[in-house]
Amino acid sequence: MRILSPIVLFVYNRPFHAEQTLEALSNNFLADQSTLYIYCDGPKANETSEVLENIKLVREVCEKKQWTKEVIIINREQNSGLANSITNGVTELINKYGRVIVLEDDLVTSPGFLTYMNDALDKYADTERVMHISGYWFPVKKTGSLLPETFFYRATSCWGWATWKRAWQKLETDPVALKDKITSIPKGSRKFNIENSYSHLVQLEDNITGKINTWAVKWYATVFLNNGLCLHPNLSLVNNIGFDNSGTHCGSTSLYYWPQTDRTIQLNEIRLEESQQSIKMAKQFHKKLQITLLKRIKRKAFRMLGIPTQQ
DSSP: OOOOOOEEEEEOSOHHHHHHHHHHHHTSTTGGGOEEEEEEOOOOTTOOHHHHHHHHHHHHHHTTSOOSSEEEEEEOSSOOOHHHHHHHHHHHHHHHHSEEEEEETTEEEOTTHHHHHHHHHHHTTTOTTEEEEESOOOOOTTHHHHSOSEEEESSOOOSSEEEEHHHHTTOOOOHHHHHHHHHTSTTHHHHHTTTTTSOHHHHHHHHHHTSOOOSHHHHHHHHHHTTOEEEEESSOSEEEOOTBTTSSSOOBOSTTOOSOOOOOOOOOOOOSSBOHHHHHHHHHHHHHHHHHHHHHHHHHHHHHHTOOOOO
8 A cells, every 4th residue: 555645734823824725735636545744833922912813713724624634733832933843843754754745834736736746755765866846836938838747956945845854864954054065166156046046045144144044945055065856847736825925934926826736747757957948947937036026126216205106
């Protein structure tokens, strides 16, 4: 009998998002055969009554249904923060099971998400260079026709992902050490920043200064420094519904949105190398992000100066 990977979901204080995530997950093929762990983070010190109520509502949502074959809920009494919660939770489960599928509370998955994840975890279990399975890919024009159904790309995606103990045990959480190693590689910073199209290194620097406390860029840096590969689907199996100013690290934008994710993935044989086309498409998407950001900064500056702008 096939042994499926456990799923872990991290939630905090967004009941609407958490319910959307759980509903979609429960509609996945293999959900009725899977074990789900839900880590509910606790309140911060001096938290507002509104947030405390939302934390309570999230926990009620988690207990609302039998979302998968088995649901195990871990309610934290104190706040760990997203970075520590994910790092510790993934480590705990991966030490127990050897592999894990990871979700956060604003990720709506397609019905084929669990099938793809489990198939990929089985297929590449002993392929040392493959360190990460991603369920998300950028909504770039014609991406489905320009990329094979699955492909390898250097960067991780934290929006619906999976890995094995052999890879996760290499995780380096010291941002100083990671930055030093990356910048010591010839053209390391450029490569890490996807040919200077996205500021991943700045995220490490912001972790060093304490401006932010995140985990995903450290995981990507770990994979990058180990010459790892990340499997991606050409059309996303995950939609992030959290870009509505409701999350800690997400603003408001529709650029990451996929109009539909109702699909399955066929794992075909592909070369164990990074897709050059994926780099081109990632750069294209990052350029679009930069243009959008500049437009927003310009509009904000004009408003502050009282200068009318065209809508």
